[in-house]
Amino acid sequence: MAMTGDASTVEKEILTRYRARTVGSKALHEEAQEYLPAGDTRAATFFEPYPTYMAAGDGAWLRDCDGNRYLDLLNNFTSLVHGHAQPDIVEFAADQLTRGTVFGTAAEPQVALAKLLIERVPSIEMLRFTNSGTEATMMMMRAARAYTERDIIVKMDGGYHGSHDFVEVSVRADLEASSQPAARLEGRGVPEAVLNAVMIAPFNDLAAMEALLKQHHERIAGIIIEPMPNSGGMVLPAPGYLRGLRNLANAYGVLLLFDEIVTLRLSSGGFQAIEDVQPDMTAVAKIIGGGFPVGAFGGRKEIMQLFNPMVESESLFHSGTFNGNNMTMTAGLEAMRRLDEATIERINGLGEKLQDRINAIFKTLGIRALCLGYGSLQQIHWTDEPLVTLADARRAGEDTGKLRELLQLELLNRGVYTSNRGMFCVSTPMREQEIDLALAAVEGALGQLKPYMREAAPRLLRD
Ligand SMILES: Cc1ncc(COP(=O)(O)O)c(C=O)c1O
The missing domain is CATH 3.90.1150.10 (Aspartate Aminotransferase, domain 1)
Structure with a gap:
């Protein structure tokens, strides 16, 4: 102009x-x-x-x-x-730094942070750490597909869950939206094939979700949603909406996946505790790393045990050189302890x-x-x-x-x-x-x- x-x-x-x-x-x-x-x-x-x-x-x-x-x-x-350079977090991190940042094997600091998160968020019975929220939603979606043996994840029109291919779809909400917006590729370089594995529904519209599930539930693994979408504009879920999604997920046999990467800070049990709605799986990140790169995904034990080679003969592959590294875990534990x-x-x-x-x-x-x-x-x-x-x-x-x-x-x-x-x-x-x-x-x-x-x-x- x-x-x-x-x-x-x-x-x-x-x-x-x-x-x-x-x-x-x-x-x-x-x-x-x-x-x-x-x-x-x-x-x-x-x-x-x-x-x-x-x-x-x-x-x-x-x-x-x-x-x-x-x-x-x-x-x-x-x-x-906790803002920048919180003195106790600095002290714990500095102490850990002198004893090694990551060992290339299992180490104790991740156990303590996992335990704290599981105590605070009851729907998370077991979890795995990643290095970012992007990896957390990616692995959560993969686990949902593996558990249900179905390919499609429903995401909200305008919902943001990081930058892996399967969520780079309809990140900007469709301004012409009907109650069943078509999935749109958001970024160049994302293959069209992802559209075979993502469907879109409008936020706060239970009728639209029910219509989608009625028609396609046999191909749908789960619904991913940020309970209060932050980059979508901090739009609040309508009263009863999240509970309604839970009921629909139960009725149609699909998993409910919460992205609480941002909203975990709003109560010690996340937005799911505020609304008293338990998802099957949850992704968290950001605040749990005490200022270091982090992510985690977790949920029902039965689903998370898919990652356990002692339980599954064909366990799900999940790796990452710095997953659960000592710096992030130590700083994250102190950050979370301080956030009572x-x-x-x-x-x-x-x-x-x-x-x-x-x-x-x-x-x-x-x-x-x-x-x-x-x-x-x-x-x-x-x-x-x-x-x-x-x-x-x-x-x-x-x-x-x-x-x-x-x-x-x-x-x-x-x-x-x-x-x-x-x-x-x-x-x-x-x-x-x-x-x-x-x-x-x-x-x-x-x-x-x-x-x-x-x-x-x-x-x-x-x-
Ligand atoms: C709701 C939500 N999900 C996922 C992500 C991705 O997290 P990360 O940037 O750590 O990959 C973000 C990041 O802003 C987010 O806001």
Whole structure:
């Protein structure tokens, strides 16, 4: 869209200040691009004109290579529940480092973390560790196929479960969606053959799921779902929806697979405990590694024993050079021990305050937008209509010009770091005062962006 008048002035002003504050980041990015496509190693961390290169983290705060400080409301996409360099985690990890990072054989630290997770999440009776959430959902889906001897996994339209081929399907919800959206390949290089093994259903629509299962259940191994889809927009499951899925899975003899890679932080037993719904299998990751690369998948013993060569003559193959390595396990165990129920409640309370106050700011400024989420996870949407499906959430972001990108940059200018998705994630070192700082930055940035909205997205303004 061609910018004129106020919108282009606002955009220019935000970019000029960003560039002026981040001269070192720009220089690093220029060098990085020589060696790394887009100067980095993750799609989600790239943004224009160039990402802020962070140099150090301490508790709730980040410092960039130019010396600017930021309140970190992203926390490595929700994984750093204790923020950066939490002293006890550092001490345990440093001690382990002196005794060996990984031995190429079984070692004790993984037993303790497995035990803690199994005690907290009753539907997980046994588990296996991986190095990422991607591998965790991949192995969980493979186990479901092996157990049921069927090929198809149903995923939600707009659901994200990592970057292996079988979940790179319909990651962006279909805006023209009917109740039975067709599976769409999302990324180049993913073979069309994966479409033979994935079906799509809209989130929060039990009737659509029932219709799908009625027709295809004999070929369906399981349903994978994030109980509150985070990159889908933190859209909440409708009351009774997850319970309804459980009942449908039972009725049609398919497995229910929860991806709690992000939502585990919301209660000590994950979102499944909040909703009192037990899946057959669960994938977790992020917070359980204490800041190190991690994933895990687990569930009913009967399914997980497929991986046991002492039980199965043709056991499932699962390997990974750094699976269950001592660093991740030791740091993860301390991180999880520190995340007791009271601590979770405290950060959930801070997240809810953030949500309420951002919604009040939208009202005061006359902006038709809303902040949505649960507890310590919150997300801004550019609509004030209720969101039910993940297509609704995606639609809200359409026709908003560069609003999301400019909000991210202006928050950076004001010392708050988050992604251009407009996501906010509270960590344990935060207190009321950090939330107040975040709110002041959000209020200031939104006020500054109003002239931009008037031209680029007038539907967002009440007057
Ligand atoms: C819900 C969900 N599932 C899976 C993944 C993939 O995890 P990882 O990035 O560790 O591979 C993510 C990562 O953001 C996620 O949010």
